[in-house]
Amino acid sequence: MDKNAIEVDRIFKTYADGTAAVNDVSFRIPEGTCFGFLGPNGAGKTTLMKMLYGMVRRDRRDETRVSVFGFDPVCDELAIKHLAGVVPQDNNLDAEMNVSANLFIYSKFYGLPAKEARPRIAELLDFMELKEKSKAKVNDLSGGMKRRLVIARALLNRPRLLILDEPTTGLDPQVRQVIWDKVRSLKKEGATVLLTTHYMEEAYQIADAIIIMDKGTRVIEGAPRELLAKGIESWVMEVLDPETMSMSGEAFSEGSLGPGVRREDGDSRAQFFSDHPEALRVLASRLPSGVTHVRPTNLEDLFLRATGRQLNDIQ
Numbered sequence: 511m512d513k514n515a516i517e518v519d520r521i522f523k524t525y526a527d528g529t530a531a532v533n534d535v536s537f538r539i540p541e542g543t544c545f546g547f548l549g550p551n552g553a554g555k556t557t558l559m560k561m562l563y564g565m566v567r568r569d570r571r572d573e574t575r576v577s578v579f580g581f582d583p584v585c586d587e588l589a590i591k592h593l594a595g596v597v598p599q600d601n602n603l604d605a606e607m608n609v610s611a612n613l614f615i616y617s618k619f620y621g622l623p624a625k626e627a628r629p630r631i632a633e634l635l636d637f638m639e640l641k642e643k644s645k646a647k648v649n650d651l652s653g654g655m656k657r658r659l660v661i662a663r664a665l666l667n668r669p670r671l672l673i674l675d676e677p678t679t680g681l682d683p684q685v686r687q688v689i690w691d692k693v694r695s696l697k698k699e700g701a702t703v704l705l706t707t708h709y710m711e712e713a714y715q716i717a718d719a720i721i722i723m724d725k726g727t728r729v730i731e732g733a734p735r736e737l738l739a740k741g742i743e744s745w746v747m748e749v750l751d752p753e754t755m756s757m758s759g760e761a762f763s764e765g766s767l768g769p770g771v772r773r774e775d776g777d778s779r780a781q782f783f784s785d786h787p788e789a790l791r792v793l794a795s796r797l798p799s800g801v802t803h804v805r806p807t808n809l810e811d812l813f814l815r816a817t818g819r820q821l822n823d824i825q
């Protein structure tokens with residue numbers, strides 16, 4: 511069997527103000543895989559990740575277990591710092607310094623001698639496509655470049671574990687694709703990657719397994735494609751203007767949908783789920799063109815089915 515990089519058994523975190531951020535969560539992450547924590551704002555994703563690298567202390571330490579490459583973050587925080595690279599939610603770069611200098615300062619923190627740091631920095635600037643910007647001030651970089659620089663910084667000490675907290679939030683789709691490509695190549699080189707995101711597409715693209723959280727607890731866990739295959743029909747037809755259905759008489763009542771079609775009504779739309787897209791097209795043909803949209807289902811649909819909430823709900 512594959513070796514686990516991370517093992518977590520039943521961990522909890524309640525903050526001093528009484529917020530129960532993480533409530534009895536367990537998982538295993540095999541070495542060399544990407545594991546995604548997905549869920550709406552406030553679900554507990556960041557708290558959970560911080561407990562893995564020692565930034566937040568878990569509750570009930572003696573009754574629970576966390577192993578990160580054999581180390582417990584509560585007592586071996588430094589060992590974990592040395593094997594992990596962290597990309598926090600905020601870029602926290604030094605705005606006064608140029609791109610190379612930001613990396614150089616950090617290399618000292620890892621104890622890298624200048625002779626090793628210089629070629630490593632050049633290699634990382636090349637890898638993250640920032641070579642032309644090595645002398646640019648941080649303030650003159652675009653949002654996507656800053657993010658790539660923070661990722662380069664997290665890679666300085668060749669981490670076995672890369673921790674990405676919302677790596678692409680607010681970035682445009684092209685930059686997002688570049689970052690996903692880099693994560694895939696790091697994984698190929700053997701790195702284990704942890705990722706929090708509220709973009710289901712991001713999780714689908716780069717995570718081998720995901721845990722979807724809501725209000726501090728696990729809702730679903732597994733490989734994204736398997737979760738979709740098991741948890742929800744393959745296709746959905748959305749009716750963007752449900753009023754139009756009432757004009758079609760009985761055509762959309764429970765008994766006339768056809769076998770294997772399930773209807774769900776939301777605030778401003780109706781949805782019809784099925785494993786057979788042709789059954790949905792028959793339904794669509796009963797409505798004026800332009801009010802229906804047939805598409806494959808995704809993790810967002812699954813999350814909504816499991817919790818009754820949208821992934822991007824703001825709490």
Ligand code: ADP
Pocket residue numbers: 525526527529530531549550551552553554555556557558706
């Ligand atoms: P996510 O990363 O999924 O958005 P977080 O782990 O940041 O979730 O937050 C989970 C819950 O814990 C939220 O209700 C948040 O307000 C609360 N929380 C996070 N950090 C703290 C803190 N330092 N003190 C008190 N409450 C916190």
